[in-house]
Amino acid sequence: MPEEPRRQARGQRRMVQLLDAAAVVFAEAGYAKATTNAIAKQAGVSPGTLYQFFANKEALAEALAERYRSELAAAHAKAFDPGTAHLPLPELVDRMIRPMVEVNLANPGFKALFGSGDLPDKLTAPTRALQRAVIGRVAEVLAARYPDLPPDRLETTAAVATQIFAALLGTIVSTPAAHRERWITELNQALVGYLTPVDQRV
Amino acid sequence: MPEEPRRQARGQRRMVQLLDAAAVVFAEAGYAKATTNAIAKQAGVSPGTLYQFFANKEALAEALAERYRSELAAAHAKAFDPGTAHLPLPELVDRMIRPMVEVNLANPGFKALFGSGDLPDKLTAPTRALQRAVIGRVAEVLAARYPDLPPDRLETTAAVATQIFAALLGTIVSTPAAHRERWITELNQALVGYLTPVDQRV
Amino acid sequence: MPEEPRRQARGQRRMVQLLDAAAVVFAEAGYAKATTNAIAKQAGVSPGTLYQFFANKEALAEALAERYRSELAAAHAKAFDPGTAHLPLPELVDRMIRPMVEVNLANPGFKALFGSGDLPDKLTAPTRALQRAVIGRVAEVLAARYPDLPPDRLETTAAVATQIFAALLGTIVSTPAAHRERWITELNQALVGYLTPVDQRV
């Protein structure tokens, strides 16, 4: 009975296909103006098929956010090890910035789900989840560096850092590669500036 | 013959009414999902009337952005005078933050036009104009404080500061009043942190 | 009490003004796409005023058709006298064509009411009246030339001639003046061709 697994494999491929298509369309049009029919067409599939895998447009966005979350997790895991936490601040910040920028560059749809404030209220949920995930990563790093920071300070600091991050990410990603480094430096300075007092206090 | 002026006054009142209604609806639904019929209804007016004053949905958004721009200008003008530029950095930043937060709090639609990346391409223009206006204000303040800063540094610094600003504004405004001050402090620290190196370099 | 007549005179002026405006707008946009608001604006008057003089868009068209009918009558009266009826056929036809073309050229709105087949059913009435008036003129001329033609033949012949007329009028009027004569000649030939058998039969 090799039916089942083969079917599941095909199903997995379809989902990937659809998610890829959604990323492309979200990137081109933004979430709100993206149409499910356009996504289906981009995936080379009929609208009906799309709804066999995702209950609705929202579910598609959620799954895409989830995918980004795991890519981010992988990239972070690669960039950090226990020793990293005690690098000089500018270097540490650089290690936080780079993978994020790269994931963003590699996934054009990312920004549409991470940055935008014009998503329908319901969609705030998966989007917020993505943001919470990033905040979580940042918090881990800060926790390793500042073990004595009280939890609520930790949380707040991570949240603010992430928001600064998100704010400049748009500019960084949409800037032509040649000028990109300049904005990355600027982001680095902003984050270092924000974290320096914490560094000194501890 | 008070006829003419009275009519014009009515026209003015209608525009204000419609702009108010648009602000409410944009705030609730975001620009993209806001419907002109909903705005008209919120204004207690028929759809046709809306179109007597505004050529289309976009024009409404433009006028609203313009209103915000001028409210912002007024608030800034009140907060600054030539002496302000040489206040200690945290105080200066506080003077930049407060009016912005207040205008935002007083105008619920603001965020929908200022923050969002999901506006139609055409609308990018007035929205960007709003952003540029804010950046302009910030640049003026920085220019007064750092007269020797080269223009491109000035521009970049103002842009980054404004983006940090915009990023945290959302959190500040949507936080219940009781906890708001905490986030304002955080924003202040972020901006001070970003600007401190400039302060020292000059 | 010179009030009354003066008022009436003003009323007359307004009607002329509005009719002129309607002619311009009908000419530019066609009856169907012409808007009463555009006509009012063209007349330098408010929409309400328009409706003080004409019950609705249709009534405007009717009045305009009536004006054209009387201009046509005047032009015809000038072109014909009892002797004309026995001119050689091509000359007679020429005398029928010329004033019609001139009235058309002088009144750009004419075609919109005379030619078009896309008027609402109700408007067929005034339009048909205009056509009937033209047919009547043609019938008179034919009656003078062919006194023995039975009335129903007369009617039919006049109707057909008028329709041929109307069909080519559009082309003639919209052709640049330099080439106009060529199409007038063609129309002349068509009408002469159609009427020649009648000429010979009698």
Next chain:
Amino acid sequence: MPEEPRRQARGQRRMVQLLDAAAVVFAEAGYAKATTNAIAKQAGVSPGTLYQFFANKEALAEALAERYRSELAAAHAKAFDPGTAHLPLPELVDRMIRPMVEVNLANPGFKALFGSGDLPDKLTAPTRALQRAVIGRVAEVLAARYPDLPPDRLETTAAVATQIFAALLGTIVSTPAAHRERWITELNQALVGYLTPVDQRV
């Protein structure tokens, strides 16, 4: 696997259905006042379905014009063969008139697209195409009969003949069947009259 073709067949049927519906509605209301929702309802279909097959109202009109063009072509092809060109003029003209009248009678929407001058500018194109197609047919016949006629005379003559044609078609089609023949005869005489000089000159 009769799946695909069956679906396509359904699609074809829908298009025919919609075109039929459009013909009916255009005939009743004229192009300008016909509504796409009315056409959909007449076809027993939702508005959305209409737009699955035709991009917009215009496209519907274009497709309808195209259908008429091909019906006309078929009817003409049936009525003419190389020998026809040298029939006595009245018979030749009769052969040109009949199929046109019949196509017109069978397709009530025809007139709305063929005659009217009140179509939107863009629609002028397919409408003109229909007219040009008719003129082309006429020109072919004339070319066969008068091989020595210079091309520009041919063109002009065909155009004028077609316009005379179009002008009387309305009357013919809207006349009750009992009296129809009388008007056909009249149209025949008009065309014969117009063409006789050409016949003699050659």
Next chain:
DNA sequence: TATGAATGAGTGTTCATTCAT
């Protein structure tokens, strides 16, 4: 599973007409 035709409520916008002033 996959299809794609079908749905239909809803969108931004228009315009003939009315009416308070």
Next chain:
DNA sequence: TATGAATGAACACTCATTCAT
């Protein structure tokens, strides 16, 4: 009389979602 703001039904068109095949 004259104004012009106000109306609101109607229009062309869209799109997330469903469902017969």
